[in-house]
Amino acid sequence: MPEAQKYGDLKRRWEGFRKGWYKFSRNPVSVIGLVLVLGVSFVAIFAPYVSPYPTHARTFVDFSSASESPSGAHLFGTDVFGRDVLSRIFFGFRYSLMMGAVVLALVVIPGVILGLLAGYYRGTWIDTVIMRITDIFLAVPPLILALAVTSVLTPNIFNAMMAVSLMWWPWYTRLVYGLASSLRNEFFVQSAEVIGASRRHILFRELLPNCVSSIFTKMSLDMGWVILIGSSLSFVGLGAQPPTPDLGTMVADGAKYLPDQWWISIFPAFAIMLTVLGFNLLGDGFRDLFALEEI
Amino acid sequence: MPNDLLVVENLKKHFVTSRGTVRAVDDVSFTAREGETLGLVGESGSGKSTVAYTIIGLHAPTAGTITFDGKNMSTAVQKRPRSLKRSLQIVFQDPGTSLNPRRTIEQILSLPLQVHGVGTRRARRSAVIELLKSVELPADYVFKSPHMLGGGERQMVAIARALATNPRLIILDEPTSALDVSIQAKIINMLCAFQQEMNLTYLFITHDLSLMRNVASRVAIMYLGKVYELAPTDEFFERPLQPYTKMLLSSIPVVLPEEEAIKPSRIISKGEIPSPVNVPPGCGFHTRCPEMEENCDSDEPQLVEVEEGHFVRCHKCAEPAMEEIVGKE
Amino acid sequence: MSEQVLRIRNLHVQFKVYEGRLKVLNGVNMDVPLGSRVGLVGEAGCGKTTTMRCILGILQTPPGKITDGTIHFHDRDVLKMSQASLQRIRGGGISMIFQDPVAALNPVFTVGDQLTSVIRYAAAKKMAKKEVRRRAIRALGDVQLPDPDRMFTSYPVQLSGGMRQRVCIAMALATEPELMIADEPTTALDVTIQAQMLRLLNELVEERSTSVIFITHSLGVVKEMADWVYVMYAGNIVEGAKKDVLFANPLHPYTLGLMGALPKLTGGGIAEGIAGRIPDYLNPPTGCRFNPRCPRSMDLCSGERPEFREAEADHHVACYLYEGNADAQ
Numbered sequence: 001m002p003e004a005q006k007y008g009d010l011k012r013r014w015e016g017f018r019k020g021w022y023k024f025s026r027n028p029v030s031v032i033g034l035v036l037v038l039g040v041s042f043v044a045i046f047a048p049y050v051s052p053y054p055t056h057a058r059t060f061v062d063f064s065s066a067s068e069s070p071s072g073a074h075l076f077g078t079d080v081f082g083r084d085v086l087s088r089i090f091f092g093f094r095y096s097l098m099m100g101a102v103v104l105a106l107v108v109i110p111g112v113i114l115g116l117l118a119g120y121y122r123g124t125w126i127d128t129v130i131m132r133i134t135d136i137f138l139a140v141p142p143l144i145l146a147l148a149v150t151s152v153l154t155p156n157i158f159n160a161m162m163a164v165s166l167m168w169w170p171w172y173t174r175l176v177y178g179l180a181s182s183l184r185n186e187f188f189v190q191s192a193e194v195i196g197a198s199r200r201h202i203l204f205r206e207l208l209p210n211c212v213s214s215i216f217t218k219m220s221l222d223m224g225w226v227i228l229i230g231s232s233l234s235f236v237g238l239g240a241q242p243p244t245p246d247l248g249t250m251v252a253d254g255a256k257y258l259p260d261q262w263w264i265s266i267f268p269a270f271a272i273m274l275t276v277l278g279f280n281l282l283g284d285g286f287r288d289l290f291a292l293e294e295i
Numbered sequence: 296m297p298n299d300l301l302v303v304e305n306l307k308k309h310f311v312t313s314r315g316t317v318r319a320v321d322d323v324s325f326t327a328r329e330g331e332t333l334g335l336v337g338e339s340g341s342g343k344s345t346v347a348y349t350i351i352g353l354h355a356p357t358a359g360t361i362t363f364d365g366k367n368m369s370t371a372v373q374k375r376p377r378s379l380k381r382s383l384q385i386v387f388q389d390p391g392t393s394l395n396p397r398r399t400i401e402q403i404l405s406l407p408l409q410v411h412g413v414g415t416r417r418a419r420r421s422a423v424i425e426l427l428k429s430v431e432l433p434a435d436y437v438f439k440s441p442h443m444l445g446g447g448e449r450q451m452v453a454i455a456r457a458l459a460t461n462p463r464l465i466i467l468d469e470p471t472s473a474l475d476v477s478i479q480a481k482i483i484n485m486l487c488a489f490q491q492e493m494n495l496t497y498l499f500i501t502h503d504l505s506l507m508r509n510v511a512s513r514v515a516i517m518y519l520g521k522v523y524e525l526a527p528t529d530e531f532f533e534r535p536l537q538p539y540t541k542m543l544l545s546s547i548p549v550v551l552p553e554e555e556a557i558k559p560s561r562i563i564s565k566g567e568i569p570s571p572v573n574v575p576p577g578c579g580f581h582t583r584c585p586e587m588e589e590n591c592d593s594d595e596p597q598l599v600e601v602e603e604g605h606f607v608r609c610h611k612c613a614e615p616a617m618e619e620i621v622g623k624e
Numbered sequence: 625m626s627e628q629v630l631r632i633r634n635l636h637v638q639f640k641v642y643e644g645r646l647k648v649l650n651g652v653n654m655d656v657p658l659g660s661r662v663g664l665v666g667e668a669g670c671g672k673t674t675t676m677r678c679i680l681g682i683l684q685t686p687p688g689k690i691t692d693g694t695i696h697f698h699d700r701d702v703l704k705m706s707q708a709s710l711q712r713i714r715g716g717g718i719s720m721i722f723q724d725p726v727a728a729l730n731p732v733f734t735v736g737d738q739l740t741s742v743i744r745y746a747a748a749k750k751m752a753k754k755e756v757r758r759r760a761i762r763a764l765g766d767v768q769l770p771d772p773d774r775m776f777t778s779y780p781v782q783l784s785g786g787m788r789q790r791v792c793i794a795m796a797l798a799t800e801p802e803l804m805i806a807d808e809p810t811t812a813l814d815v816t817i818q819a820q821m822l823r824l825l826n827e828l829v830e831e832r833s834t835s836v837i838f839i840t841h842s843l844g845v846v847k848e849m850a851d852w853v854y855v856m857y858a859g860n861i862v863e864g865a866k867k868d869v870l871f872a873n874p875l876h877p878y879t880l881g882l883m884g885a886l887p888k889l890t891g892g893g894i895a896e897g898i899a900g901r902i903p904d905y906l907n908p909p910t911g912c913r914f915n916p917r918c919p920r921s922m923d924l925c926s927g928e929r930p931e932f933r934e935a936e937a938d939h940h941v942a943c944y945l946y947e948g949n950a951d952a953q
Contacts, residue, residue, distance in 0.1 A: 210396070
């Protein structure tokens, strides 16, 4: 009996997955997003193996091939130090994705928990305290806060991530607060209270599952935003430092040589754009994926 | 002699809002005896749902007492002992939102079992399947989510959930209003069967008087937060005294000629139902009452027993009874 | 035979979903004579709203698809019209009242704004602002709203459910349509307000000789509102008759089941209801879709679908139990 049950469970999971794919793929644009994200991720993970010149990602100089325009040997050309732009972009994806992933990993869990608490206890002092703190953080313009933090601390990619995290968590709190406080009065939550369920159950098993769709959509869109902000910080020199092949730094370094050696700046900028676009489109797809089908 | 399982005395629930104080429940008293079905009928703003939610503990009463099986429980649900939460359950009106759309039927039905002590997952799974069987749903529904079920089936799951803890009293707040007639028939018959088997007591709330006739043993009608008439079912429907009751009964669309014959003669209701924020002075019903007298807009009538078991809140109806009382003094 | 303002013949509609195709409408036939009130009775999921959407051309055509049939508004097939021609019909030719007045009115515009925009849109020529306003206020008065001038500047959120529904009725009638479709317009209202609303609709419709299709799941309401009644089940019209004929002599087993399942105001308990569930539209039963649940089904019933035929004067039924009679006639 347990064997049959396990098989039944697996079969159900597979059906669920197929149905999810059906819902997701009905919008071809979401699939494009998925392809972009998967492509960027693949390239980032396997950068040492897929880049034509993996050593160019670190300290490297070859002035004999400096500032070459795009050609067969260097698809995206080379920069002033002779480094292959394409390979550096591949490695640059690593830093962008890592920044996004780390920031979200730090920010989502606390932000969501605070939002659930504030929403469930809406109208009480818990709500007031949490939301006013959230408001304070939200009141500071994000880039200014990041700039302030990184200029006080040593500019490096780690501190840039800390700075971005610090001003990112309130958005999740606010999102989940809105959802939780309206869900809180739905009959199914009241039912759980009448039955005597613990507060923990209500927060995490009744309210949270109904927030998951919005949270995942936001996470996907946020990857794009965090990458952009990270790139902006690098652009002004407060994020990754040379010779790290961060996309933002590459755009900054190459900006001086526009419009003649346009490839040094333009291709990294384009890479940023493609990554952000991919996550945005994917985010839309998430919303379709989590939608409930009516009968 | 069945005991009084639920005793509600002078219950009040007021909400303070920006538009004023909403006197949703304004001095309501009744008792529900073990094994009977007490019906609560009323239109929007009558407060019948608020009464239900206050009894079940979703609101804390503003005033008055609620006693269940001798124990005082006039508090919000969070402060009540667990044993009380087992004995008193509720089925909500809207099957669409009373079940969490993101949980499976198994998870939904396991919750009361988990909270009230059924230990292992395996034991809970078999208990859940038993519950589904008792409401005539197939066992493989455990894997489904509420949005895959029709309205009637969802409501049956909600009923199964209410029964899971073996309660003594179930509040049914318009359990079939959103459902079709044929499903309603099935559910009502099922509820009656459960009542017999398990000696359940029901507080049955609905606006559908034809349904009430077939379900309740006693009926109370509410208007703007107060009970205006309370009587055994046959009395209520065949010899209604309160003009509001008569108005309501005369407005019901019916199909059979016998039903048409039993209705009081047509009383056209004029105007809108006042909001519970602005309860008219004196008798709350006087603005729409066709039998209004002089003092109806100034003196508030009390709920008086005019015949055995038959209570009315109305100056005109209570006159003969009042005279009797005054005469005795 | 009087002229038909609407004739639906053999309407088939399918919906594409993940699991396959839902064959929702399975050959719907319906006639609406000029100036009459037609009641369409059916339970949830039977396809009544889908049919109405087809009439107005607002069926969502990615998942939905009309695979067969015609709908003639006077002498033109609505299903073959372009969107532009349909726009001209909507409002002036056919208008609609929806079930939920809260959702049907835009909360950020005043009643006046919404009413005047409807009037201006449906007008044949450009009208002066004063004239439009005058008509709007008159429309508000026609639906017996108190103080139409003040109503004109109110927002929907300030009105009660009954008043909002009256505004919707005013909007539907302001364009002076030939055919008005009312989709469960009183379901969300209290009984006494519902009674007022039905009387109002009856009066208005009589004054203007508008034809009405009144959709409801309540047989009681149909009895008050309709001249002709159609009963719908699982995508088919199973019975259609003049109201008095239908109530005096219901023929189709489904109609009989519905009437049996109704709780009677005279008491006596509720009949068992109808066994089984509504069919799975992915794989509906062959032949008559009611046959799996029918207490009187025969082998013949799962073969070909029975035709909608005249069983007696002013009475059509789609059931093999009565085929013999029709042939005999």
